[in-house]
Amino acid sequence: MTRLTADNINQHVVAAKYAVRxxxxxxxxxxxxxxxxxxxxxxxxxxxxxxxxxxxxQLDQKPITFFRQVASxxxxxxxxxxxxxxxxxxxxxxxxxxxxxxxxxxxxxxGAYSASTGVPAIRDSVAEFLERRDGFPADPSxxxxxxxxxxxxxxxxxxxxxxxxxxxxxxxxxxxxxxATLALLNATCVPYLxxxxxxxxxxxxxxxxxxxxxKADGIDVRCIVIINPGNPTGASLPExxxxxxxxxxxxxxxxxxxxxxxxxxxxxxxxxxxxxxxxRMQQDSPGKYDAVELASLHSISKxxxxxxxxxxxxxxxxxxxxxxxxxxxxxxxxxxCAPVIGQCLVELMVNPPKEGSPSYELYQKEYNGxxxxxxxxxxxxxxxxxxxxxxxxxAPQGSMYLFPTINLPAKAFEAAVAEGRTADEFYCMRLLEAxxxxxxPGSGFGQKEGxxxxxxxFLAPGTEWVGNIIKFHQEFLAKYQ
Amino acid sequence: MTRLTADNINQHVVAAKYAVRxxxxxxxxxxxxxxxxxxxxxxxxxxxxxxxxxxxxQLDQKPITFFRQVASxxxxxxxxxxxxxxxxxxxxxxxxxxxxxxxxxxxxxxGAYSASTGVPAIRDSVAEFLERRDGFPADPSxxxxxxxxxxxxxxxxxxxxxxxxxxxxxxxxxxxxxxATLALLNATCVPYLxxxxxxxxxxxxxxxxxxxxxKADGIDVRCIVIINPGNPTGASLPExxxxxxxxxxxxxxxxxxxxxxxxxxxxxxxxxxxxxxxxRMQQDSPGKYDAVELASLHSISKxxxxxxxxxxxxxxxxxxxxxxxxxxxxxxxxxxCAPVIGQCLVELMVNPPKEGSPSYELYQKEYNGxxxxxxxxxxxxxxxxxxxxxxxxxAPQGSMYLFPTINLPAKAFEAAVAEGRTADEFYCMRLLEAxxxxxxPGSGFGQKEGxxxxxxxFLAPGTEWVGNIIKFHQEFLAKYQ
Numbered sequence: 001m002t003r004l005t006a007d008n009i010n011q012h013v014v015a016a017k018y019a020v021r022x023x024x025x026x027x028x029x030x031x032x033x034x035x036x037x038x039x040x041x042x043x044x045x046x047x048x049x050x051x052x053x054x055x056x057x058q059l060d061q062k063p064i065t066f067f068r069q070v071a072s073x074x075x076x077x078x079x080x081x082x083x084x085x086x087x088x089x090x091x092x093x094x095x096x097x098x099x100x101x102x103x104x105x106x107x108x109x110x111g112a113y114s115a116s117t118g119v120p121a122i123r124d125s126v127a128e129f130l131e132r133r134d135g136f137p138a139d140p141s142x143x144x145x146x147x148x149x150x151x152x153x154x155x156x157x158x159x160x161x162x163x164x165x166x167x168x169x170x171x172x173x174x175x176x177x178x179x180a181t182l183a184l185l186n187a188t189c190v191p192y193l194x195x196x197x198x199x200x201x202x203x204x205x206x207x208x209x210x211x212x213x214x215k216a217d218g219i220d221v222r223c224i225v226i227i228n229p230g231n232p233t234g235a236s237l238p239e240x241x242x243x244x245x246x247x248x249x250x251x252x253x254x255x256x257x258x259x260x261x262x263x264x265x266x267x268x269x270x271x272x273x274x275x276x277x278x279x280r281m282q283q284d285s286p287g288k289y290d291a292v293e294l295a296s297l298h299s300i301s302k303x304x305x306x307x308x309x310x311x312x313x314x315x316x317x318x319x320x321x322x323x324x325x326x327x328x329x330x331x332x333x334x335x336x337c338a339p340v341i342g343q344c345l346v347e348l349m350v351n352p353p354k355e356g357s358p359s360y361e362l363y364q365k366e367y368n369g370x371x372x373x374x375x376x377x378x379x380x381x382x383x384x385x386x387x388x389x390x391x392x393x394x395a396p397q398g399s400m401y402l403f404p405t406i407n408l409p410a411k412a413f414e415a416a417v418a419e420g421r422t423a424d425e426f427y428c429m430r431l432l433e434a435x436x437x438x439x440x441p442g443s444g445f446g447q448k449e450g451x452x453x454x455x456x457x458f459l460a461p462g463t464e465w466v467g468n469i470i471k472f473h474q475e476f477l478a479k480y481q
Numbered sequence: 482m483t484r485l486t487a488d489n490i491n492q493h494v495v496a497a498k499y500a501v502r503x504x505x506x507x508x509x510x511x512x513x514x515x516x517x518x519x520x521x522x523x524x525x526x527x528x529x530x531x532x533x534x535x536x537x538x539q540l541d542q543k544p545i546t547f548f549r550q551v552a553s554x555x556x557x558x559x560x561x562x563x564x565x566x567x568x569x570x571x572x573x574x575x576x577x578x579x580x581x582x583x584x585x586x587x588x589x590x591x592g593a594y595s596a597s598t599g600v601p602a603i604r605d606s607v608a609e610f611l612e613r614r615d616g617f618p619a620d621p622s623x624x625x626x627x628x629x630x631x632x633x634x635x636x637x638x639x640x641x642x643x644x645x646x647x648x649x650x651x652x653x654x655x656x657x658x659x660x661a662t663l664a665l666l667n668a669t670c671v672p673y674l675x676x677x678x679x680x681x682x683x684x685x686x687x688x689x690x691x692x693x694x695x696k697a698d699g700i701d702v703r704c705i706v707i708i709n710p711g712n713p714t715g716a717s718l719p720e721x722x723x724x725x726x727x728x729x730x731x732x733x734x735x736x737x738x739x740x741x742x743x744x745x746x747x748x749x750x751x752x753x754x755x756x757x758x759x760x761r762m763q764q765d766s767p768g769k770y771d772a773v774e775l776a777s778l779h780s781i782s783k784x785x786x787x788x789x790x791x792x793x794x795x796x797x798x799x800x801x802x803x804x805x806x807x808x809x810x811x812x813x814x815x816x817x818c819a820p821v822i823g824q825c826l827v828e829l830m831v832n833p834p835k836e837g838s839p840s841y842e843l844y845q846k847e848y849n850g851x852x853x854x855x856x857x858x859x860x861x862x863x864x865x866x867x868x869x870x871x872x873x874x875x876a877p878q879g880s881m882y883l884f885p886t887i888n889l890p891a892k893a894f895e896a897a898v899a900e901g902r903t904a905d906e907f908y909c910m911r912l913l914e915a916x917x918x919x920x921x922p923g924s925g926f927g928q929k930e931g932x933x934x935x936x937x938x939f940l941a942p943g944t945e946w947v948g949n950i951i952k953f954h955q956e957f958l959a960k961y962q
Contacts, residue, residue: 004640004641006802006807010640013811013812020814033601063590063592072557072560074556075556076552085566085571111549111791116502147792154816159491159494160491162490177815222485293483307592309591309592309595309820310591311820321483327495330494330499330503333502334662335628335635337792339820
């Protein structure tokens, strides 16, 4: 018998759940390997579509040329000794070369550790971006570069959660990083339901009642998480919802954690950052909101950047106690620093080519092309869901996902129970087996009792896979009706 | 008052210590910023030397050309459409282009998430490297790519530590990642002293007595960590020490965690991997060592690669229970994947240009140049320590560090106490203030009671800084004698 067994290792790891890369994802990778090895003749499909994870460049999204040209020079600065060839033979623009020189002058080598919270000049650049975006000052010393937003969330929850009765308000449905991390930390998830009937918006009554109930149960609720635009819901919150949340946080003395990684993936309405709204409220009602502690997160993984594999991101703190900040610093320093090339991509994302600069036109064309492509795919997929019996899905609002409700026949529930699965898992497993399309059951994100959903990205190109979902769904219903 | 204060946040974060990036490092960065801003006229030095952290490319170590040429193509695959220009105008060799094409065919885009445990083809390549290195088979499915070895250690300790009385045997002195992570996890560090008199080797009697004492205290000791070659000591363990540790682990049913990130930084003797030694013991004594659970870690950050900023590494598991492996998989999947360009650099490190290939000669020249340069610097620094009154330091053996003993006068102890510091901290702080040289006090790694040390890298070029240490030391002694 091994020294370590599932029974004696950290039971919080055992308890954690992360469906986005769970059983379905593992199975889909096995299918992919089988297809690659040419031993997939028994499979009823020729291609695996990973619609389970927001991974744009795995599917069709091309990287932004300016970003990658600069990155190539950061990786091999020797190329800068051959500027003529870069420009004439390889078509690099002068602003690409200038940016690479600037970053190298600040970073040194991308192979060296940076300061724990990130390269100072890149933090400056993020602060300037936030000032332009929000119209309010941003302090570079409150900006922490991270290995994607996930690592930022991990840091913040590690510092905030002090005991099993520490409660964090988490939207349901949510991106399961939150519940998984709370499980690892043995802290308490205080779920609050988003309102599907109102485009998955926040409902303050619901939040308050979850909060009061948790408090009555002895939970020390100290933070509320908002994912805006929503994951998995795509919802883009109107300013009044954000104001209501901030007002509630001020009343109840809650830290606000705003996950804003989809801030440029907005099709309907406009993105409002928590920081800007907070600053406006502070201006409008002097004194009333000064004490609010806000952490907002962003990432290079989503949006038109889509650079997931580079693991870059940042979070900004407002109103935190300096001693708490010192502990956040210490926590991140133990892991040394975020990947430096990822930090550089953060700089490129927040400071893209400006109008009039040589790379501007191509950048703008690529950016708009990606944006429109995502919108078109979202709409096409939504149209397909509209045709499917028992499937209900609001119009696409943003992020990279649709999260339709599925109404399944009673026989499907029975078959799922017989297999030891929830009905949505059962449905998603059959979908994968029949079509090679991997989506994530709603239970992986949390859903209102008695409802079933799945989350799918709308990143995959083409319409064939959408047709395959429709066909599968018809056959599934026919079988279990 | 803020909601979060140092008193109510996670007290395990508050308790954790990580001196490598602590007060001294922060102060040195402030000096660096002052010098960069041109406002450092009041400082008695013109340059900060960060000898506190093994960060080769921050100092003088140039990246390996082959690695970075391939990386530049991975970042900008459009360059591959211009092979002629790459070869003729930029001097890229054909094997650079081939490797980039190979990796891109396996990775897709370096901007896409990979599988949670890493790109399958890169895990294959690591397995082949391990087979060549050790002469025993390696299973790619037991290899986990990580964001540097630090992230691997973090993963393994998270899974292994189940309760406050979980004990992990940690060498003292140690790299403080271990004690910091155990503090975060609220598990127990069971320290065992390395033997300074025997080149900082492991002494089984000492290990056993630490183990027995902890067991008697009710600690559930389940793992022993070995850092080989040593950090901060540089010690390179002889095979018989490794055999003794593995034999002890087998007897007491302990998991072995072998931190082997300095495996190519060996000046004296030869590196013996725990995996190879274990496999030989298993061959020699059938059945006796079959149950040993071994995790060995490696990294691109050290050695002749020195790619710290890219955050790449891996760990290999031997003998682990499949259910435990499944939990390790789940844990790493929550953070999605290691940086993909870092994964590619792992592939390049373990599979460098072969003899006869176009890039081989330059690679070999660069590799040997870095190795010899490190050895020369280590010896020069050691010679300086030899001249310093009250400083004792064994001959450099490996890694990137020297860890001299310093004997300080009684008055220095008094002055340190008056400042609320340990004497070694006091010494290192004065050194920084006088010379701009940042080293880490021995207390940051742990040291035998009644002894004082500091750790310095020998990465910085030139001899001026070494002269400055000698001068400072003389003045310090003169002041406090």
